[in-house]
Amino acid sequence: MQRWIRSFFDTHRPKFEKEGRLHRYHGLFEAFETIFFLPDSTTSQSPHIRDSLDLKRFMSIVILAIVPVALFGIYNTGYYACLAAGESTAFIPSFIQGLFIFIPLLVVSYGVGFFWEALFAVRRGHGISEGFLVSGLLYPLILPPDLPLWQAAIGISFGVVIGKEIFGGTGRNLLNPALTARAFVFFAYPGQMSGDAVWISGGATDAVSGATALAISAQAEPGSQIPAMLDQAGLGLFELFVGRTPGSIGETSALLCIVGALILIITGVANWRIMVGGVLGVLGTGMLLNQLATGSFAAAMALPAYYHLVMGGFAFGIVFMATDPVSAPGTDAARWLYGFLIGALTVLIRVFNPAYPEGTMLAILFMNLFAPLLDHFVIQIRLRKRISHV
Amino acid sequence: MKTLFIPNGHNPDLRGNPEASIIHLPRPSSLAVVPSAFPFVKPRLQVKEGDRVSLGSPLFEDKRRPELRFLSPGGGIIENIIFGPRRIVTAIIIRLDEKEEREFFQPLENEDLETMDREELMQHLVKGGLWPLFRSLPFRAIADTKELPDTLYVRMDSHQPFSALPEAYLQGHLEAFRFGIRVLKKLAGQLAVYTCAEQHSFVLNECQGVVNHTVFGRYPAQDPGVVHYHLRKKGNTGKAWFITGEDVLLIAHLLETGTYPGERTYAMGGTGLASPCHVRTRFGAPVSHLIEACDPLEGNFRNIAGGLFRGRNAGQEGFMSMYETSLTRIPEGKEKEYFGFMRPGLSKNSVSRTFLSALFNRPAKVDCNTHGEERACINCGTCTRLCPVEMLPQFTMKALHADAIEEALAHGLLDCVQCGLCAYACPSKIDLSGIFGSAREKLYQEQQKGA
Ligand code: SF4
Numbered sequence A: 001m002q003r004w005i006r007s008f009f010d011t012h013r014p015k016f017e018k019e020g021r022l023h024r025y026h027g028l029f030e031a032f033e034t035i036f037f038l039p040d041s042t043t044s045q046s047p048h049i050r051d052s053l054d055l056k057r058f059m060s061i062v063i064l065a066i067v068p069v070a071l072f073g074i075y076n077t078g079y080y081a082c083l084a085a086g087e088s089t090a091f092i093p094s095f096i097q098g099l100f101i102f103i104p105l106l107v108v109s110y111g112v113g114f115f116w117e118a119l120f121a122v123r124r125g126h127g128i129s130e131g132f133l134v135s136g137l138l139y140p141l142i143l144p145p146d147l148p149l150w151q152a153a154i155g156i157s158f159g160v161v162i163g164k165e166i167f168g169g170t171g172r173n174l175l176n177p178a179l180t181a182r183a184f185v186f187f188a189y190p191g192q193m194s195g196d197a198v199w200i201s202g203g204a205t206d207a208v209s210g211a212t213a214l215a216i217s218a219q220a221e222p223g224s225q226i227p228a229m230l231d232q233a234g235l236g237l238f239e240l241f242v243g244r245t246p247g248s249i250g251e252t253s254a255l256l257c258i259v260g261a262l263i264l265i266i267t268g269v270a271n272w273r274i275m276v277g278g279v280l281g282v283l284g285t286g287m288l289l290n291q292l293a294t295g296s297f298a299a300a301m302a303l304p305a306y307y308h309l310v311m312g313g314f315a316f317g318i319v320f321m322a323t324d325p326v327s328a329p330g331t332d333a334a335r336w337l338y339g340f341l342i343g344a345l346t347v348l349i350r351v352f353n354p355a356y357p358e359g360t361m362l363a364i365l366f367m368n369l370f371a372p373l374l375d376h377f378v379i380q381i382r383l384r385k386r387i388s389h390v
Numbered sequence B: 001m002k003t004l005f006i007p008n009g010h011n012p013d014l015r016g017n018p019e020a021s022i023i024h025l026p027r028p029s030s031l032a033v034v035p036s037a038f039p040f041v042k043p044r045l046q047v048k049e050g051d052r053v054s055l056g057s058p059l060f061e062d063k064r065r066p067e068l069r070f071l072s073p074g075g076g077i078i079e080n081i082i083f084g085p086r087r088i089v090t091a092i093i094i095r096l097d098e099k100e101e102r103e104f105f106q107p108l109e110n111e112d113l114e115t116m117d118r119e120e121l122m123q124h125l126v127k128g129g130l131w132p133l134f135r136s137l138p139f140r141a142i143a144d145t146k147e148l149p150d151t152l153y154v155r156m157d158s159h160q161p162f163s164a165l166p167e168a169y170l171q172g173h174l175e176a177f178r179f180g181i182r183v184l185k186k187l188a189g190q191l192a193v194y195t196c197a198e199q200h201s202f203v204l205n206e207c208q209g210v211v212n213h214t215v216f217g218r219y220p221a222q223d224p225g226v227v228h229y230h231l232r233k234k235g236n237t238g239k240a241w242f243i244t245g246e247d248v249l250l251i252a253h254l255l256e257t258g259t260y261p262g263e264r265t266y267a268m269g270g271t272g273l274a275s276p277c278h279v280r281t282r283f284g285a286p287v288s289h290l291i292e293a294c295d296p297l298e299g300n301f302r303n304i305a306g307g308l309f310r311g312r313n314a315g316q317e318g319f320m321s322m323y324e325t326s327l328t329r330i331p332e333g334k335e336k337e338y339f340g341f342m343r344p345g346l347s348k349n350s351v352s353r354t355f356l357s358a359l360f361n362r363p364a365k366v367d368c369n370t371h372g373e374e375r376a377c378i379n380c381g382t383c384t385r386l387c388p389v390e391m392l393p394q395f396t397m398k399a400l401h402a403d404a405i406e407e408a409l410a411h412g413l414l415d416c417v418q419c420g421l422c423a424y425a426c427p428s429k430i431d432l433s434g435i436f437g438s439a440r441e442k443l444y445q446e447q448q449k450g451a
């Protein structure tokens, strides 16, 4: 097998080399070849040795961490779709139903996304970066399962082109491409993104209300007891934590996000400071609002702060989106602050802006914009402490 | 004794460490000087092919600083002068005579040292051709004879993988080392001799009163630039020079015997050698002469003189240069690894914890493969975590890309000790230390022009 693939690439390489007629596509060729074979490039000067970690493996580990969330999300989405359609909700049928919903979205995301990636890579004459492997997987996981595929396609186009490529591609982008794509879909097609029905593929029936915990919390009358209402809707703290609730495909299970977080933290691929900062931001802001809550204000102010950790996309966002190193700050102090502010903004948006109950994604996008500024301040402070050279 | 702790840095655990034993090699048939290995030196040749030279007779001088003399490591006939690109002299090769002639310099007694003034002592070292062993911070150029440094650092151990241990090179030369230290004391306001405490109880015991600093930390904690940076933070500023412990022995040899030193102990390491150990042989010996002693393996191997992180590719036919005390032989690694990025990686070498090797504590095998393609910086911060002088390499690199030299300087470009750790660990395979190296070089050249 290995020899066969090797000879396949060796036979076709000449066409993509300097003199070959397909030279302008050499970036594409290399992208494919390096999936199978790491390049044979060697160092030309000191340091003579290089670390074994490269971006391919870096990104593969992020994907590995997302897989449990994605698998559960597929099952969960399928479960609610089956429930709505009045079909069997046993594990296997649910999972298969979920695959039918998820795979088309994934194919659109990767297909359309790679088209743009490849187009820009060929035009600019550089290689295709591995970063999109992650963005392309994250994007379908934060979409409502019922989203029409053409809207998903337009969304990812916007995310890749505007969120990333116009800044110069991976590493130079300010914004997280998957989130940019999601935000575009949200603002361009609000009809498809809001309301209760969208969270369940095939539309909600009476058997399933389809309302998410966030919607319930946002629409609660002042003075009402949200936890009790959630319990009644079958969205108790435990269900929310495990993720047996309607919602975006990948977002519902805080438990599996924690599993992903552990993979990312143990391997050191994602920065734990952002995650811990985010949790502190949610709890701190939530508890502050709890203190200030009185009967006349939004009911959500009185919601126990820890509910925010398990509701909606916070866990998913803080673990997989906020930690995207490119759009996050690069200094440790700024990472703490960045995480904390994402948590705080999430709670504030959720509580005070019922029109947009899901605060996390907006909070992260907003903080993406400020990440360079946070870094700038931290660097200025560091530089002031530096003794200049005589 | 001052104790210094350096928080950042990294010690990879690699296969192929040299044994402590020392093999004494017979005389090689030829020796060479490698002018390109001297920083910022523009050689003006004083010999031509066919000339007869003796041990210690001048081969070339620096065009900009003609007082710097570079002497022959052996007596014989100039067999070949090799020029590299842009007519840079890359090697002056001397075929050794059966009976080598040698130059004589005036030897110094202990009492002479007491009465002699600094200027006179310096002239001894300049004439004896060993002045290039003194280097000055921050550029690590050869020290200026017209300057008086506030501090002179003596680095005992480089802590690069497979480098010579003080235990090995001091063995049997302790008296000479102490004499050398007395010489250095005359040259600078302060002498900071330091070593890494835990590992070198031998040095601490044997050199009581000589070693006055201990440095804790991983590679490159022992680098003089790193030590200087951390002492400076404690309010210790001023002009600094450095020299290595191995070189102190050369100085002692020159002054005690009145002859140009002829020998060195080299640490031989890496998986390309079946029996890595220390060898003692002539200064400027051919690489092949050294590796033959340690049973080199057949295949595509690279011989690196001066360490994995900061050394140079010495080739198969090359020679050891004046500053180099270690020779490492590792595989080139010019292979395409099948599904390389998906392997569990039980014996991969990595700073990160993304390979299973992170779970086991066993030495890794390394080669010169880059293990991936160059990508844009993803702001992961690995480089920052390793940098021993607390720079933010990714931001400094971006400043340099934007031609913001002032900003890069504020970031500590001149504190960079060129340890190579940032480039080594970067998952985007960006040659950070190389970028800093060329920026520093340009700055130095401009400073010289301005001066
Ligand atoms: S910038 Fe890089 S080469 Fe320079 S000291 Fe820091 S880690 Fe070493």
Ligand code: SF4
Pocket (backbone or CB within 6 Å): B376, B377, B378, B379, B380, B381, B382, B383, B384, B393, B394, B422, B425, B426, B427, B428, B429, B430, B432
């Ligand atoms: S290690 Fe490389 S990719 Fe990571 S921040 Fe530094 S320069 Fe950027």
